[in-house]
Amino acid sequence: MTQIKLTRIAALLKDAEFEKSVTVKGWVRTRRDSKNGFSFIELNDGSCMKNLQVIVDGDIPAYAETIKSVTTGASVSIEGTVKESPGKGQRIEVHATTLQLIGKADPASFPLQKKGHSFEFLREIAHLRPRTNSFGAVARVRNCISRSIHNFFQSRGFLYVNTPIITTSDCEGAGEMFQVTTLDLARLAKVQTEIDWKQDFFGKPAALTVSGQLEAETYATSVGDCYTFGPTFRAENSNTTRHLAEFWMVEPEMPFYELTDNMDLAESFVKTIIGDVLDQCPEDMEFFNKRIDKTVLETLDNIRNNEFIRLPYTEAVELLQNSGHKFDYPVEWGHDLQSEHERFLTEEHFKQPVILFDYPRTIKPFYMRCNDDGKTVRAMDVLVPRIGEIIGGSQREERLDVLLQRIEECGMNPEDYWWYTELRKFGSVPHSGFGLGLERAVQLITGMANIRDVIPFPRTPGHAEF
Ligand code: 4AD
Ligand code: MG
Numbered sequence: 201m202t203q204i205k206l207t208r209i210a211a212l213l214k215d216a217e218f219e220k221s222v223t224v225k226g227w228v229r230t231r232r233d234s235k236n237g238f239s240f241i242e243l244n245d246g247s248c249m250k251n252l253q254v255i256v257d258g259d260i261p262a263y264a265e266t267i268k269s270v271t272t273g274a275s276v277s278i279e280g281t282v283k284e285s286p287g288k289g290q291r292i293e294v295h296a297t298t299l300q301l302i303g304k305a306d307p308a309s310f311p312l313q314k315k316g317h318s319f320e321f322l323r324e325i326a327h328l329r330p331r332t333n334s335f336g337a338v339a340r341v342r343n344c345i346s347r348s349i350h351n352f353f354q355s356r357g358f359l360y361v362n363t364p365i366i367t368t369s370d371c372e373g374a375g376e377m378f379q380v381t382t383l384d385l386a387r388l389a390k391v392q393t394e395i396d397w398k399q400d401f402f403g404k405p406a407a408l409t410v411s412g413q414l415e416a417e418t419y420a421t422s423v424g425d426c427y428t429f430g431p432t433f434r435a436e437n438s439n440t441t442r443h444l445a446e447f448w449m450v451e452p453e454m455p456f457y458e459l460t461d462n463m464d465l466a467e468s469f470v471k472t473i474i475g476d477v478l479d480q481c482p483e484d485m486e487f488f489n490k491r492i493d494k495t496v497l498e499t500l501d502n503i504r505n506n507e508f509i510r511l512p513y514t515e516a517v518e519l520l521q522n523s524g525h526k527f528d529y530p531v532e533w534g535h536d537l538q539s540e541h542e543r544f545l546t547e548e549h550f551k552q553p554v555i556l557f558d559y560p561r562t563i564k565p566f567y568m569r570c571n572d573d574g575k576t577v578r579a580m581d582v583l584v585p586r587i588g589e590i591i592g593g594s595q596r597e598e599r600l601d602v603l604l605q606r607i608e609e610c611g612m613n614p615e616d617y618w619w620y621t622e623l624r625k626f627g628s629v630p631h632s633g634f635g636l637g638l639e640r641a642v643q644l645i646t647g648m649a650n651i652r653d654v655i656p657f658p659r660t661p662g663h664a665e666f
């Protein structure tokens with residue numbers, strides 16, 4: 201079988217030898233026609249930020265009838281020879297020997313005909329925005345982060361477990377779940393006041409998961425260190441630059457870890473991911489630093505090179521109250537910190553990442569381990585500049601009696617969590633874990649301001665077009 205010998209532009213720009221024959225395929229970014237009867241094509245195939253410059257001589261076959269259709273956005277296949285480029289900004293160029301138009305893009309209607317569209321506009325054409333420099337770079341960095349996440353855990357012997365997407369338990373206990381049902385709700389609304397869940401697909405109410413943690417705990421307490429990494433869903437009505445209704449979360453879970461071990465792992469995890477992206481995507485990172493946020497490389501270096509501050513919630517509250525800073529929301533012990541408080545700590549006060557821990561039990565989920573003070577739990581949040589909370593985690597309550605008490609205290613039904621509590625009956629061990637929101641990590645690393653621009657197809661209240 202003969203294989204098409206297709207070279208990707210990233211590889212070509214990196215180390216193609218002069219005079220080599222190549223075939224490249226991609227999308228035209230621009231075409232310029234010279235008065236002397238030849239054309240320049242800037243070709244991009246998404247493999248890297250840079251375009252390949254192609255010189256098409258007027259005397260090659262098909263030039264006359266094809267070249268006018270080779271417009272911005274059109275797809276082409278080009279065979280040619282690699283030459284040293286006399287122009288600035290590129291090592292090589294390709295001199296075309298054949299040119300084939302694959303798919304046209306009518307200049308009158310192609311939305312990316314001109315550069316410089318706003319991110320708001322591009323969100324409305326999420327099917328085309330990956331053809332822009334910014335979204336191509338985000339896609340590559342996001343991919344690099346995912347690879348780095350797997351490498352980090354795989355190289356430490358963690359098992360990748362796939363936890364369910366449809367579930368009947370509410371891990372965070374916040375009641376912010378999307379229901380999954382095959383019942384005909386429109387009909388039921390007319391004929392029934394009460395719903396008989398036994399008639400539903402699973403015989404009881406089910407929903408999309410908000411977190412794979414509870415199921416990951418069953419594997420951590422059997423096969424050891426593990427992680428789940430997949431989509432999670434929150435039906436919270438938050439219209440902020442840091443919330444999505446569907447986002448990806450990586451959740452490691454480790455038996456025999458106490459909270460400090462958990463913090464150590466989280467810190468080294470964040471630093472490793474940043475280091476990997478800086479090593480593996482230098483060109484894209486240069487672009488972000490130049491075009492998106494001029495401080496992003498500096499911020500990332502700062503995170504990588506400093507130890508994270510570790511501060512109990514109670515001390516953070518005192519610090520905020522005594523800061524003299526005027527906040528929109530008051531700071532009060534027993535209340536969740538607002539993003540403005542978190543950002544003050546990490547951006548202004550400490551100017552580096554902060555791990556807050558030992559939060560009031562009343563504001564945290566049922567599964568977190570209770571401290572002896574009767575007031576706080578072994579929770580931790582990792583806060584980073586510009587984002588605020590990037591990781592949330594805890595040591596888990598491993599004592600059956602305390603866990604049952606907490607489930608009741610949180611107004612939940614212990615019967616619904618029978619399998620989870622059984623982990624505490626049979627060989628219970630101290631264990632811990634955390635969750636990192638992938639999109640928040642992509643935001644931190646790229647400097648992109650809005651979380652809707654770091655996931656291919658964002659889902660937010662009122663928005664699920666694509
Ligand atoms: O703090 P959260 O809610 O923690 C959990 O779900 C735990 N079960 C994790 C664990 O211990 N295994 O969420 C964890 C992280 C947050 O720190 C944030 O980065 C991200 O998930 N996150 C969101 N990202 C985007 N949009 C949302 N609506 C998010 N909610 C949480
Ligand atoms: Mg949280």
